[in-house]
Amino acid sequence: MTQSPSAAMESLSVALGERTYPIHIGAGLLDDPGCLLPYLAGRQVMIVTNATVAPHYLDRLRHTLSGADLEVCEVILPDGEATKTLASVERIWDALLAAGFNRRCTLVALGGGVIGDMAGYAAASYQRGVAFIQVPTTLLAQVDSSVGGKTGVNHPRGKNMIGAFWQPRAVLIDTQTLATLPERELSAGLAEVIKYGLIWDAAFLDWLEREMPALRALDAAAIRHAIRRSCEIKAEIVAEDETEQGVRALLNLGHTFGHAIEAHQGYGNWLHGEAVGAGMAMAAALSAERGWLTGAEVERIGAVLAAAGLPRVAPAAMGVDDFLERMRLDKKNLDSRLRLILLEALGRAAIHDDTDPAMLERLIERFPRA
């Protein structure tokens, strides 16, 4: 028996006043016009995707849009974190201008976080801002990057250094798209899922420890629950602090270390989620040094990362200065103090800018390498 997609759909919302928007989660949403059409601003639709995702899902999305009286164009970018640049955004602007699209057009981001971040930034800046819809197709994008309105591109000197806050009109998560996702990418997405347990919800962390094999096997119920709980936590945090003046910074657990790893290794060689996995292991170790976590808790965190297929060690080639130089560039730093997200307990994180530099250096020095 086939179920209609909307019957099997779950929804939640990101509460941001008049910019409040829904997150719809379900298997097969991509084929349901009812999920997509209500969020278009006008008749002009630009699908932004990449050369890897397009062969799997572009025709289906086009078909879903075909019944309505719309002008649908597409731009298919090359794949990869290394292409998350202003030059790629320029290609989106070019396509919009070539199609003669006006301020009532809608961009639809079909792909992972790289496509979502770039399409979002193109939407934020095209004619001073047009509508956009996120259709995330990686686990990482479904649980994290598609929600919350951070958009942008990398600069050779730092990740995500150019960007804007620009919220989508809707986030449509078709869990079936994970069927084609490479296993390594699934693991990378699980890093962000584990992050939510670590910073916000110890019971969710317990659940993740139990369900990790089911998640890696793409068990439908487990995947849906993990996505839903992750989106709920992110939505709650974003609603409280849209522009990261406070609590939203907790979502960066492991990211200061992780961004240093990504930038040092060359964007795309270590996946974002892999670098964040290693970064969370480092943040956990530092939290233990600070006296907040026990050795057994640090080991639990290492074990759940390993169960997700993630590294829990840093790259062999990175010395202390390679970390510190990059970490000082981090956007969370204010004045000249290094601000780090640390765990005060499992399920509870806080920002600290008072870590003794010598302690941090020693920790990086001694942290296991691959």
Ligand SMILES: NC(=O)c1ccc[n+]([C@@H]2O[C@H](COP(=O)([O-])OP(=O)(O)OC[C@H]3O[C@@H](n4cnc5c(N)ncnc54)[C@H](O)[C@@H]3O)[C@@H](O)[C@H]2O)c1
């Ligand atoms: N905006 C935010 O709040 C936020 C949060 C977290 C991460 N990010 C950003 O997200 C990016 C990482 O996103 P990502 O992990 O999705 O990487 P990605 O977009 O590079 O996607 C990973 C790979 O999977 C491919 N792919 C995507 N969907 C697929 C599918 N269904 N089947 C087969 N292949 C598929 C992609 O083409 C790519 O090769 C980073 O640039 C990071 O900075 C942004």
Ligand SMILES: [Zn+2]
């Ligand atoms: Zn991340």
